[in-house]
Amino acid sequence: MSQTLNHRVAVLTGTFDPVHLGHIDIIRRGSHVFDRVIVGVGINPDKEPLFTADERVALLREVSRPFPNVEVQQFNGLAVRFVRQSGARVMLRGLRTLSDMEYEFTMSLMNQNLDPELETIFLMANEEYSHVSSTMLRGIASFQEDLSKFLPPAVQSALVAKVNQTHGGRRA
Numbered sequence: 423m424s425q426t427l428n429h430r431v432a433v434l435t436g437t438f439d440p441v442h443l444g445h446i447d448i449i450r451r452g453s454h455v456f457d458r459v460i461v462g463v464g465i466n467p468d469k470e471p472l473f474t475a476d477e478r479v480a481l482l483r484e485v486s487r488p489f490p491n492v493e494v495q496q497f498n499g500l501a502v503r504f505v506r507q508s509g510a511r512v513m514l515r516g517l518r519t520l521s522d523m524e525y526e527f528t529m530s531l532m533n534q535n536l537d538p539e540l541e542t543i544f545l546m547a548n549e550e551y552s553h554v555s556s557t558m559l560r561g562i563a564s565f566q567e568d569l570s571k572f573l574p575p576a577v578q579s580a581l582v583a584k585v586n587q588t589h590g591g592r593r594a
């Protein structure tokens with residue numbers, strides 16, 4: 423582990439299924455604090471995402487266009503390994519609620535064990551989005567509800583198309 427890591431580069435990993443305004447808020451704020459932010463779209467063997475990895479990457483690239491120092495990449499395997507391969511020193515995370523805290527605390531301790539040179543830095547979620555999760559938005563979208571408060575227009579259309587294609591949409 424002799425590689426030099428850059429503490430001005432941060433990596434935000436996640437599933438982003440799909441990306442929502444809560445994620446974008448963390449990406450935007452991270453892009454103001456760090457020289458470079460890499461958004462890592464992970465393949466989690468325990469999750470079966472609604473969007474393919476390529477679709478999630480494409481949506482993230484589209485919504486990250488206003489931030490010139492943000493790039494989006496796909497990765498396989500452990501997040502810490504991807505962060506190190508990227509030459510970054512920082513794992514950036516968004517923290518929503520008290521219930522997130524326990525999971526994130528455990529995860530950051532495990533990551534510290536796996537790679538002690540990396541640091542996890544948390545940004546508190548914007549209160550407007552602190553209750554927003556991709557899981558919840560996918561569920562609500564299947565009832566054809568308007569989600570424009572939580573999703574950029576491109577993501578909202580992609581989600582509507584995807585749920586219609588997947589289970590024909592449901593009516594409330």
Ligand code: ADP
Nearest residue numbers: 435436437438444445515516517547551552554
């Ligand atoms: P994961 O697969 O890790 O659950 P997500 O795609 O849900 O990935 O989230 C990726 C990152 O964005 C995580 O750091 C998560 O804490 C953060 N995040 C998720 N939802 C929000 C939100 N509403 N506000 C701020 N940060 C969030």
